Amino acid sequence: VAKKMKFNVFTSFRDRQITKKITRNKGKYRLLKSRNIANNSIKNIPGYDCFVSEKKLGSLAVRKFLNSKGAVLIPNLTYFPRACFMPKNAICDGSVAIARPKDGVKVTKGMLAYYSTPEFTEFYKIARNRSTRTMNIDANSIFFFGKLIGAMRHAKNYNTFHNSGSSLSVFCRH
Numbered sequence: 001v002a003k004k005m006k007f008n009v010f011t012s013f014r015d016r017q018i019t020k021k022i023t024r025n026k027g028k029y030r031l032l033k034s035r036n037i038a039n040n041s042i043k044n045i046p047g048y049d050c051f052v053s054e055k056k057l058g059s060l061a062v063r064k065f066l067n068s069k070g071a072v073l074i075p076n077l078t079y080f081p082r083a084c085f086m087p088k089n090a091i092c093d094g095s096v097a098i099a100r101p102k103d104g105v106k107v108t109k110g111m112l113a114y115y116s117t118p119e120f121t122e123f124y125k126i127a128r129n130r131s132t133r134t135m136n137i138d139a140n141s142i143f144f145f146g147k148l149i150g151a152m153r154h155a156k157n158y159n160t161f162h163n164s165g166s167s168l169s170v171f172c173r174h
Contacts (some may be wrong), residue, residue, distance in 0.1 A: 002117060006142050010072070032073065039115075052091065072084070072085060075137075079121065
């Protein structure tokens with residue numbers, strides 16, 4: 001995996017201010033949590049999804065990422081990495097890291113799909129030393145979410161196929 005990737009291409013941010021006290025069942029801005037993050041998509045979960053008002057958003061540090069192009073969401077505290085682009089009018093709580101590309105790195109859907117492959121998942125477990133206590137996405141661990149290089153970088157040559165009923169993703173070259 002290390003030969004296929006250039007590392008240290010993201011910075012990360014995690015919210016530390018949002019609590020259930022400021023969330024609502026309806027509102028202008030959707031609050032995403034780790035369970036909402038799927039491979040290259042956002043999951044709607046009835047009875048779980050929540051929102052933040054414009055007034056409450058104004059006092060939060062995460063507001064600077066609202067409608068931020070190129071921001072990538074990665075769930076925190078998991079050995080099953082997955083990622084998606086941040087949708088419009090959404091923010092996330094501390095269970096999700098917001099990754100921002102460094103130095104003009106162009107992030108593609110293919111790159112994000114790779115993070116859900118069995119190959120990257122196993123690599124990530126090893127990179128994190130199979131830790132069971134410190135699985136936070138932070139300034140150190142974001143290092144391992146790299147950019148595909150060489151032949152792997154051409155996202156249009158790859159599709160992600162989902163096995164219904166499981167979260168297994170397979171990267172296939174055409």
